[in-house]
Amino acid sequence: MADRTQHQLFIDGAAVDGAGERFVVVNPGTEAVVAEIAGASAAQVAAAIAGARRAFDSGVWSGLAATERAAVLRRLMAYLAGQRERLIEMVVQEGGCPVSSGTMVAQVQGPLQHGLDVIDFFLRLPEFEENPLPFAERITPRGGAVQSLRRYVPVGVVAAISAYNAPFYINVWKVLPALIAGNTVILRPSPLTPLSALIFGEAAEAAGLPPGVLNVIAEAGAEGAVTLSTHPDVDMVAFTGSSGVGRQLMAQAAPTMKRLQLELGGKSAQIYLPDSIPQAAAAAAMVCLSHAGQGCVLGTRIFVPEAEKAQAMAAMAAAMAKATPGDPADPATTMGPVISAAQRDRCQRFVDLAVEAGAKVVCGGKRPERPAKGFFFEPTILDTPDNKNPAAQEEIFGPVVSVIGYRDIDHAVEMANDSVYGLSGYVFGKDAKQAAAVAARLRTGTVNVNGGVFSAYASSGGWGASGIGRERGVEGLRVYQQIQVMNIQGA
Structure with a gap:
């Protein structure tokens, strides 16, 4: 041996x-x-x-x-x-x-x-x-x-x-x-x-x-x-x-x-239907606290009704405030690092580009003061004005999400499909029939309605890029x- x-x-x-x-x-x-x-x-x-x-x-x-x-x-x-x-x-x-x-x-x-x-x-x-x-x-x-x-x-x-x-x-x-x-x-x-x-x-x-x-x-x-x-x-x-x-x-x-x-790569969408806004409170944490957002299938574009956007972002920020960055071996750590200094710099570069293009940082947006060592980047929510923003179009592969408001379901689907990527997608709604109908309109290799499946028996794969x-x-x-x-x- x-x-x-x-x-x-x-x-x-x-x-x-x-x-x-x-x-x-x-x-x-x-x-x-x-x-x-x-x-x-x-x-x-x-x-x-x-x-x-x-x-x-x-x-x-x-x-x-x-x-x-x-x-x-x-x-x-x-x-x-x-x-x-x-x-x-x-x-x-x-x-x-x-x-x-x-x-x-x-x-x-x-x-x-x-x-x-x-x-x-x-x-x-x-x-x-x-x-x-x-x-x-x-x-x-x-x-x-x-x-x-x-x-x-x-x-x-x-x-x-x-x-x-x-x-x-x-x-x-x-x-x-x-x-x-x-x-x-x-x-x-x-x-x-x-x-x-x-x-x-x-x-x-x-x-x-x-x-x-x-x-x-x-x-x-x-x-x-x-x-x-x-x-x-x-x-x-x-x-x-x-x-x-x-x-x-x-x-x-x-x-x-x-x-x-x-x-x-992926730039997957999470669409929250009007009857599921309370669920959106966990949307950012689902990405940023999942291995510091380093997952190609994670829903890094979060779509909510325009009228509910401010409320949803406030709830997301409150959930993210509980994140505890630190040594990954410490059981108290809930927020890990990205893989390298270069990847941390990539996160910062895209946050800066997003702000230049009109986005606002709701929380995070930079390297934390503590811990002093490690390739950490704060869990970040961007109030993104539209789906054309660089942070909504490019895969960042870090703890950064874009929250985008939609006028109606057609608008949400149109923006979700406005991407070169097509790896995964998420639709949340109390009316499962309506949520499934929306999911069926997404151009992506996998779509998850109110949750996903982690199984050897269900395949996943990407479309497009x-x-x-x-x-x-x-x-x-x-x-x-x-x-x-x-x-x-x-x-």
Whole structure:
């Protein structure tokens, strides 16, 4: 078993020291160095790709029955479940998520269950499905029978490139579906949060995965990620991150026509119907206190009736006043940091741009005086005059929300749809039928009426600049499979 203190890479079945540039992992809540990592060299990235290619082409993994793959992956998940407290510590230290935050359920406990759920779910999906040929096409001119089948087969070598905001969760939702479908995987985490990916190497070793089936590399820069998205031996790239980087990956993957699954940025709307204004009091806190607003699906644009806007913003500000920033490891902390100084500066830049364009700061809007250390930004509510404001159009990825008034439902829907993004959306209303009707008009990959679902069985995915393909659910499994049509004629 690999030495847990060494933060080793996992390449072609072996734990190895990185031979590339060294880099440090910093606790964004304290600015203390959490770990020093020796990243992968170009040769090690190439070795990971070669190992994954060899393992896939040999059939040592894809050639197993799905039930056999499932048995190995259950052992992998059992190892990770045994490291639950360590995983929580990783998420706190490298990601800055407060240990007592409700978000921790999504960071660690939920993924541990989802990993098992996806294995069970996959085993219930058919390997073959019949194509609905009309009766006349099922008989050959000579009287023989015709059968046309869709067969689902693995894509091949998958490069999984994950983001920093929910690292363990995102890693689970790339590695487990890809592996249970029979693919081999190279996992490359964000340099900001590599620890909760490197643990997958330990889990692979403990579970007895064949060499090359799962490889885990970390790096200081992006050279390895570029190689993964351009190398001809990689068949698919699954990426979670910004829309800008997603566009670069698409261009890099185009010459080799790789399969893509991209979960990108969002600027989701929360629409509060006139009968649900009291619920709007929690709207800002839902964003800003959820891992400091670092969630692509969070509803950062809040739409309320114009006549109720002042009242709603006052209630939101009162709820936010209870936020307690501090060390993420302190159970009393309710407001964590953003991931880096650069991200904190981004929050400030967009607040300033919003004010220049006519918005007013209701609360927050700057770096807090305390704590002195850490990449904190105050939970911020912007009284935003319209949906054209920069803070309403661009993904900030921090604890900043825009509150915008609407004249009527048509106006609210029009503004909600006035975005290049289409990842998620929220509608709140006591009249569930009316709320659902409004939700159906939103151009977004997921829409939540009076609440959401956090399940391995329900997919999510973006439209427009928010991505391609879906994660979770049937679609999140099938994206890691190719369709082969088999047409069979009887004698």
